Amino acid sequence: MIILEWLLLIxxxxxxxxxxxxxxxxxxxxxxxxxxxVMAVIWVLLRSPDLAITEAAVxxxxxxxxxxxxxxKIGQLxxxxxxxxxx
Amino acid sequence: MHRELKIxxxxxxxxxxxxxxxxxxxxxxxxxxxxxxxxxxxxDKYSRFHEATLKERYEQWLEIHGLHIFAVLYSGLSILxxxxxxxxxxxxxxxxxxxxxxxxxxxxxxxxxxxxxxxHETGAQNIVAGLILDYRAFDTFGESAVLFTAxxxxxxxxxxxxxxxxxxAPSLKSDGxxxxxxxxxxxxxxxxxxxxxxxxxxxLGCVVVINGHLxxxxxxxxxxxLSTALILAANAYGFERVHEFFNERTFIISxxxxxxxxxxxxxxxxxxxxxxxxxxxxxGTVGNxxxxxxxxxxxxxxxxxxxxxLYTFYALFSKGDL
Numbered sequence: 001m002i003i004l005e006w007l008l009l010i011x012x013x014x015x016x017x018x019x020x021x022x023x024x025x026x027x028x029x030x031x032x033x034x035x036x037x038v039m040a041v042i043w044v045l046l047r048s049p050d051l052a053i054t055e056a057a058v059x060x061x062x063x064x065x066x067x068x069x070x071x072x073k074i075g076q077l078x079x080x081x082x083x084x085x086x087x
Numbered sequence: 088m089h090r091e092l093k094i095x096x097x098x099x100x101x102x103x104x105x106x107x108x109x110x111x112x113x114x115x116x117x118x119x120x121x122x123x124x125x126x127x128x129x130x131d132k133y134s135r136f137h138e139a140t141l142k143e144r145y146e147q148w149l150e151i152h153g154l155h156i157f158a159v160l161y162s163g164l165s166i167l168x169x170x171x172x173x174x175x176x177x178x179x180x181x182x183x184x185x186x187x188x189x190x191x192x193x194x195x196x197x198x199x200x201x202x203x204x205x206x207h208e209t210g211a212q213n214i215v216a217g218l219i220l221d222y223r224a225f226d227t228f229g230e231s232a233v234l235f236t237a238x239x240x241x242x243x244x245x246x247x248x249x250x251x252x253x254x255x256a257p258s259l260k261s262d263g264x265x266x267x268x269x270x271x272x273x274x275x276x277x278x279x280x281x282x283x284x285x286x287x288x289x290x291l292g293c294v295v296v297i298n299g300h301l302x303x304x305x306x307x308x309x310x311x312x313l314s315t316a317l318i319l320a321a322n323a324y325g326f327e328r329v330h331e332f333f334n335e336r337t338f339i340i341s342x343x344x345x346x347x348x349x350x351x352x353x354x355x356x357x358x359x360x361x362x363x364x365x366x367x368x369x370x371g372t373v374g375n376x377x378x379x380x381x382x383x384x385x386x387x388x389x390x391x392x393x394x395x396x397l398y399t400f401y402a403l404f405s406k407g408d409l
Contacts, residue, residue: 050305054311061311069405
């Protein structure tokens with residue numbers, strides 16, 4: 001269990017660094033989603049399931065959807081770019 | 088071994104910076120973006136403007152405005168500020184009490200009171216729910232009110248721009264931003280998955296809200312789960328289908344009713360509790376669904392507000408109205 005916790009923590013740190021230095025914004029949002037998911041698992045291991053549910057629903061769900069929406073609005077999603085190209 | 092590590096690191100580096108091999112069918116636009124704030128074209132090395140690093144854009148900006156002297160000053164001052172803040176924070180961390188020590192200031196009689204008497208004082212099996220919805224219910228009320236106020240103000244601002252637009256342009260939807268919403272049956276995979284998972288997500292949200300005083304969860308997380316179900320429905324079946332049962336009017340009525348019920352019932356509870364009056368609200372047996380006094384209706388109120396507000400944000404930012 002200790003090894004699992006260490007693995008998750010290392011994954012968190014790698015995710016946090018990768019989010020900030022990734023140039024593709026879509027990649028950043030997806031890495032951020034995985035960060036929230038792992039954080040939810042860590043909350044369960046820390047015995048606070050309330051926070052885990054909220055983190056999974058808000059962090060990995062709603063905020064990512066809003067981020068994707070923002071990316072579509074500024075035209076950084078792949079297929080939107082192709083659509084604009086076609087026009 | 089060393090060389091392999093280097094290759095792995097280089098691949099990871101390329102993946103993070105987006106320099107890796109591209110798929111062959113990707114179309115790379117060659118023309119500069121139309122709303123370039125500068126008059127000059129970006130360098131040919133970066134075909135897309137957003138791929139130029141922030142530093143290069145900053146240097147371009149400096150060149151155009153002729154601010155080379157200030158650049159040194161700015162960078163020096165920013166490094167100095169960062170170092171000072173880092174030193175302050177590290178000094179504060181060094182002053183903090185050790186983690187998990189029994190004589191920490193957080194381990195006072197309040198915690199003991201909550202853990203020992205929370206069960207029969209609030210009637211809730213989930214102590215966290217008893218804490219945030221009974222002992223400190225006004226905090227949660229403030230949070231719900233802030234969410235509702237934010238949603239209403241966004242609704243007002245974006246709604247005003249929408250009404251102006253309708254006067255000028257025929258429809259917001261005809262500008263080509265939402266080509267996928269027009270024809271039905273175009274996304275069978277999304278619709279199939281949505282039809283299977285939306286009932287499950289809705290059930291999970293309702294369970295988390297209604298069992299908030301017994302199991303982990305509560306109004307906020309359950310409301311967020313419900314709102315994701317609504318967002319999924321809007322994406323799979325179009326906003327019109329969701330609009331049939333959840334529109335601006337429904338949102339305003341349900342949220343304001345929930346806030347009023349919350350304020351009145353909790354005000355009554357606090358008034359009687361503070362003045363040692365007899366309260367007509369029964370506590371019930373700990374562990375039953377219908378127990379824990381006001382926590383169950385308050386959870387439902389908070390869940391309604393959160394679900395409506397998050398979906399409203401999505402709909403507002405996605406298509407401009409609810």
